[in-house]
Amino acid sequence: MALLGNPLAKAFSAIPKQTITGNGTAGPYTLNYSAGGDQDIEVFVNNVRQEPGVAYTVAGTSLTMTGNVLSTDDFYVVFQGSAQQTVNPPDSYTTTATNTATSKAIAMSIVFGG
Secondary structure, three states, X not given: OOOOOOOOOOOEEEOOEEEEOOOOEOOOEEEEEEEOOHHHOEXXXXXXXXXXXXXXXXXXXXXXXXXXXXXXXXXXXXXXXXXXXXXXXXXXXXXXXXXXXXXXXXXXXXXXXO
16 A cells, blocks of 8 residues: 655755864865865854855865954854765654654554544
């Protein structure tokens, strides 16, 4: 019997984030993951997203800002191009079903009003 609705999750994605401490210069700062280009990462300074190619450039694991970043600035990078797949849900997910057969039975019960 086919399951109606969205298919059950088989993989979860986690998008890595790196917090960087500024040193009063434009860098270069070393990234935890290699980026293929400026568009592969999102850079935030004091929670304001910076414009790729204008406010920063990236080459591999080297991030260079066009302005100086102080140690008191809130400075972090989100690696949009580096989503990591896993079959285990992230810690932030809450799950109640631990058995695939049980979760399918629950979904079928809900769909068919049982």
